[in-house]
Amino acid sequence: MFRFKIAFSIVVFTFMAVFIFSACDNSANEKKEKSHADKVARGEFLVTFGGCGDCHTPKVFTPKGPVLDTTKMLSGSPSTTQISEVDANLVKPGKWVLFTQDITAAVGPWGASFAANLTPDNETGIGSWNEEMFINAMRTGKHLGAGRPIMPPMPWELVGHHSDDDLKAMFAYLKSLKPVKNKVPDYMPPDIVFAQK
Template sequence: MKHIFKLSEELLEKLSSVMAAALLIVGMNACQPSTEVKEQPPLTGEALIKRGEYLINAGACGDCHSPKIMTETGPIPDPDRLLSGHPKDEILPPIVNTSDWILFSTGVTSFVGPWGQSFAANLTPHATGIGNWTFEHFKTAIRKGKYKGLEGSRNLVPPMPWQFYSHISDDDLYALFAYLKSIKPVDNQVPAYISPENLSLNTVQNAE
């Protein structure tokens, strides 16, 4: 009987040790930071627009798409014409040579290179901008690089880096679109793109 009782005590000691170790492991795991990623609810309203504004500024979209005003620290986007594209009434100087350089207008809204001459688009919600666009138009323009977001239209030309922007998530694309639809509409019909062939003809005529 004593032998059995002694054996039971030894067994209890071992069981206690095992349980203590198990509790220690459970406690340590409980203290570890959770690696579970909690899904965030989609942004809406003002938060969505603020997210879009942040992305526009982070992507420096206004550097090309906004006319500039000169300040003591240099040119900055004109807040009254924010994201309205190349000004329709801006007279550009003659283009003398296009073969060896990529040219930028002083307002950084018109560009000349091997692709021809391009003009920064009006991104405001005016009819001359993206006022009539749906989100699907915007998505097609950014994801597929299609002019006016229309399937079958010409490709967007440099310096628009749509190939890089095409990887933006749907949520961020929607935030961008929401912000652009919320800003001041500006009536500005941007000049039409000029192909390399037509640009070469104009260059020759100007040189003469």
């Protein structure tokens, strides 16, 4: 009988230990999932109220005017965007900046720039980027954090003032989006945009 009580106690203790440890492990996982969900929600707030979609999302035209095309959210300037020859006198410093009708591309003294695809598509968006690349790009104004300059009108100087936690949240949100395959046109320097007549 004594052996039975000891064996029974060991079995009960083992089940209790397994239950307690698995509950602890689950709560740690739930906290981690909640923490990631909170980060994504914070990033969505920052990206939305920062107006990122104003330039990085193509528009559809309605009787009320242009509205964000939610099927292409943050996918950048459409691959079909074309810039016609522009009169350089219109965009001299102190003059105008011109935008395409969907506000995803701009022409100014710097040339023509196209809003980047911020979706996690591996080939045409930020799918291959890591958090560090994103933060460096926003802090240095360099594509991928080390490449060519990020051109106007992208306000990377303002975005770069966000805390590391805010930039990480923005990146987490962008990585949570549905990938949209859209090869944004390449930047065009002034000598190409302002062709000689």
